Amino acid sequence: xxxxxxxxxxxxxxxxxxxxxxxxxxxxxxxxxxxxxxxxxxxxxxxxxxxxxxxxxxxxxxxxxxxxxxxxxxxxxxxxxxxxxxxxxxxxxxxxxxxxxxxxxxxxxxxxxxxxxxxxxxxxxxxxxxxxxxxxxxxxxxxxxxxxxxxxxxxxxxxxxxxxxxxxxxxxxxxxxxxxxxxxxxxxxxxxxxxxxxxxxxxxxxxxxxxxxxxxxxxxxxxxxxxxxxxxxxxxxxxxxxxxxxxxxxxxxxxxxxxxxxxxxxxxxxxxxxxxxxxxxxxxxxxxxxxxxxxxxxxxxxxxxxxxxxxxxxxxxxxxxxxxxxxxxxxxxxxxxxxxxxxxxxxxxxxxxxxxxxxxxxxxxxxxxxxxxxxxxxxxxxxxxxxxxxxxxxxxxxxxxxxxxxxxxxxxxxxxxxxxxxxxxxxxxxxxxxxxxxxxxxxxxxxxxxxxxxxxxxxxxxxxxxxxxxxxxxxxxxxxxxxxxxxxxxxxxxxxxxxxxxxxxxxxxxxxxxxxxxxxxxxxxxxxxxxxxxxxxxxxxxxxxxxxxxxxxxxxxxxxxxxxxxxxxxxxxxxxxxxxxxxxxxxxxxxxxxxxxxxxxxxxxxxxxxxxxxxxxxxxxxx
Numbered sequence: 001x002x003x004x005x006x007x008x009x010x011x012x013x014x015x016x017x018x019x020x021x022x023x024x025x026x027x028x029x030x031x032x033x034x035x036x037x038x039x040x041x042x043x044x045x046x047x048x049x050x051x052x053x054x055x056x057x058x059x060x061x062x063x064x065x066x067x068x069x070x071x072x073x074x075x076x077x078x079x080x081x082x083x084x085x086x087x088x089x090x091x092x093x094x095x096x097x098x099x100x101x102x103x104x105x106x107x108x109x110x111x112x113x114x115x116x117x118x119x120x121x122x123x124x125x126x127x128x129x130x131x132x133x134x135x136x137x138x139x140x141x142x143x144x145x146x147x148x149x150x151x152x153x154x155x156x157x158x159x160x161x162x163x164x165x166x167x168x169x170x171x172x173x174x175x176x177x178x179x180x181x182x183x184x185x186x187x188x189x190x191x192x193x194x195x196x197x198x199x200x201x202x203x204x205x206x207x208x209x210x211x212x213x214x215x216x217x218x219x220x221x222x223x224x225x226x227x228x229x230x231x232x233x234x235x236x237x238x239x240x241x242x243x244x245x246x247x248x249x250x251x252x253x254x255x256x257x258x259x260x261x262x263x264x265x266x267x268x269x270x271x272x273x274x275x276x277x278x279x280x281x282x283x284x285x286x287x288x289x290x291x292x293x294x295x296x297x298x299x300x301x302x303x304x305x306x307x308x309x310x311x312x313x314x315x316x317x318x319x320x321x322x323x324x325x326x327x328x329x330x331x332x333x334x335x336x337x338x339x340x341x342x343x344x345x346x347x348x349x350x351x352x353x354x355x356x357x358x359x360x361x362x363x364x365x366x367x368x369x370x371x372x373x374x375x376x377x378x379x380x381x382x383x384x385x386x387x388x389x390x391x392x393x394x395x396x397x398x399x400x401x402x403x404x405x406x407x408x409x410x411x412x413x414x415x416x417x418x419x420x421x422x423x424x425x426x427x428x429x430x431x432x433x434x435x436x437x438x439x440x441x442x443x444x445x446x447x448x449x450x451x452x453x454x455x456x457x458x459x460x461x462x463x464x465x466x467x468x469x470x471x472x473x474x475x476x477x478x479x480x481x482x483x484x485x486x487x488x489x490x491x492x493x494x495x496x497x498x499x500x501x502x503x504x505x506x507x508x509x510x511x512x513x514x515x516x517x518x519x520x521x522x523x524x525x526x527x528x529x530x531x532x533x534x535x536x537x538x539x540x541x542x543x544x545x546x547x548x549x550x551x552x553x554x555x556x557x558x559x560x561x562x563x564x565x566x567x568x569x570x571x572x573x574x575x576x577x578x579x580x581x582x583x584x585x586x587x588x589x590x591x592x593x594x595x596x597x598x599x600x601x602x603x604x605x606x607x608x609x610x611x612x613x614x615x616x617x618x619x620x621x622x623x
Contacts, residue, residue, distance in 0.1 A: 005205035017188035028107035052083040064102035073147030113158035132233040146233040149210035210234040344398040377429040401451025413521040416554040417592035425460035427580035434504040443510035458594040488533040489523040505569040512564020
C-alpha cells in the first residue's frame with residue numbers, strides 16, 4: 001500500500017517549530033510571478049498562454065524552468081524552448097512543481113555561508129539528484145519526484161549554517177551526528193524546516209515528505225511502504241559522500257536499503273551517475289568518481305568492523321588490550337600488557353584501508369628497521385604482526401610523561417639551556433636512525449616525549465616513525481609511496497615541493513622548527529589554514545625567535561635554529577652530529593640540571609598557538 005503523503009506532511013505541520021532567525025535572515029519567499037501562476041493554475045479553463053504569462057515576465061525564472069524541463073529527469077524527447085510549450089507538454093500540475101523548484105533554488109542560492117561552499121554545494125546537489133534519478137529508474141518509481149527531492153533536500157543548509165554560525169561550528173566535530181545535534185540544540189532540524197517551507201509554497205506532498213524524511217533512515221527501513229517509495233531515494237542520497245552531513249552509519253544505511261530492495265545496487269547507480277557527469281562536467285574527469293568514493297566507504301566500514309572485533313576480543317598477538325590511549329593519522333594506539341611477561345606496551349593498530357598495499361609493505365619494512373634502533377632516546381619497538389582480522393600492528397615501549405607540546409602549553413616558552421638539553425638528545429636518536437637510512441618525516445613537539453627513565457628526569461624519547469622513509473643506497477624513492485606527508489607547521493620546504501628528494505636534512509629543518517617552538521611558545525608561521533602554512537614554509541622567511549617572543553633569545557642558539565630553518569638543505573647543518581656539536585658549543589650548553597624539571601620554568605609568556613586548527617597541527621599523508 002503506498003504511503004498517504006498528506007498524512008505524513010500534515011503531522012509535521014501540526015508540530016511546526018518556531019525559528020528564531022536573526023533579523024537579517026529570512027526564509028525564502030514565494031516570488032510574485034509564482035503566486036500569480038499558482039492562482040491561474042487553479043482555473044480549469046486556463047490555457048497554456050494564460051499559465052505561461054506570469055512566468056515569461058521573469059527572465060531568470062524562465063531560463064531556470066526550461067533548464068529543469070530539459071533535464072533528463074523530466075524525460076521530454078524534444079528540446080523545450082518556451083514556457084508555453086512546457087505547459088502544453090507537461091500540464092499545469094507538473095509545470096507548477098518545476099516552477100516552484102526553480103524559484104526555490106533561485107531564492108536560496110543567493111545566501112552566503114561561511115560553512116557551505118556554494119559551488120561545491122551545487123555540484124553535490126546535482127550529483128545527489130542524478131543518483132536519486134538512477135535509483136528511481138532501477139526501482140520503477142517516480143523519477144521526476146526523486147530527482148527534484150535530491151536537488152532540494154538540503155536547500156536550507158547555507159541559510160541555516162550562516163544564521164546559526166557559532167552553533168554549527170561547535171557541532172561540526174568528528175563523530176557528532178549533526179542531524180541529532182540540530183534537534184538537541186534548536187528543537188528542529190534542517191530537513192523539517194525545509195519541508196515546512198516547501199509545504200507553505202505549495203509543493204506536492206510526496207516531494208515534501210521526501211525532504212522531511214531524508215535523514216530518518218531507521219523509520220524508512222522499518223516501513224515496507226516507505227522503503228519502496230521515492231523517500232528511499234532521498235535516504236540513499238543523504239548517505240552519499242561529499243556533503244556536510246556525513247554520518248558514521250551511511251554505508252550501513254545504503255547496505256540496508258540494498259538488502260531490502262533486490263533491484264537496487266548503489267555501486268551500479270554510482271557508476272551510471274559517473275558516466276553522466278563525465279559527459280557534462282570536465283572537472284569530474286579529474287575528481288574521485290562517486291563509485292570509487294562509495295567503494296572506499298565500504299572498505300572503511302569493513303575496517304571499522306575489524307577494529308571493533310579487535311576491541312571485543314581485547315587481544316592482539318601476545319598482548320592484552322587495556323584501554324585506548326590515542327589515535328594518529330594512520331592508526332589507533334592502545335595501552336596493553338604482555339600475556340606472560342606482564343610488561344606494559346603501547347600497541348598501534350594501523351587503519352589499513354587508508355594505506356595502499358605498496359605503502360603497507362614499505363611500512364612493514366620500516367618497522368623491522370626501526371625495531372633494530374637501540375638509542376635510549378628512541379622509543380623501542382618490541383613486536384609487530386597481523387591480527388586474524390587482517391590488521392597490521394606493532395608493539396612499542398610504553399612511556400609515562402608529557403610531550404614537548406604539552407610541556408610548552410602548560411609552562412610556556414623554555415629557557416635556552418633546557419631547549420639545548422632536549423635538542424641534543426633528539427639529535428642522538430636521529431643520528432642512529434639516519435645511519436641506517438631511516439628518516440622520520442614527521443618530527444614535531446607532539447612526537448617527542450620527555451619522561452623519567454632510570455631515575456633521570458627530562459629524558460627525551462622520539463616517537464612515531466609512522467611516516468618514516470627508508471633512503472636507499474641510490475637515494476631513489478618510490479614516488480608512489482613518497483608523497484607529501486608530515487605536519488604542516490614542521491615540514492621542510494623540500495618535503496612539500498619535492499618529497500622524492502627528501503633526505504636527512506629535512507628532519508633537521510623540523511628539529512629547528514621544534515626548537516623555535518620551545519623558545520617562543522609559537523610555531524614559525526601561524527596562518528589558519530593548511531595551504532597558507534605550506535606556502536609560508538616554501539617561500540616566507542620567519543621572524544627571529546627574539547622578534548617572535550618579544551624578548552632576547554641567546555644569540556648563539558638563535559643562530560643555530562635559524563640555520564636549521566634555511567630554505568635550502570645545503571645551508572643547514574649536514575647531519576645530526578654536526579647540529580649536536582654546534583648546540584654543545586652554545587654558552588648555555590650543559591647548564592640545565594634535569595632535576596630542575598620538577599620545578600616548572602617561569603611562564604615568561606604563555607604559548608600563543610593554542611587556537612591553531614587541528615588540521616594544521618595534525619599529520620597529513622598524501623600518497
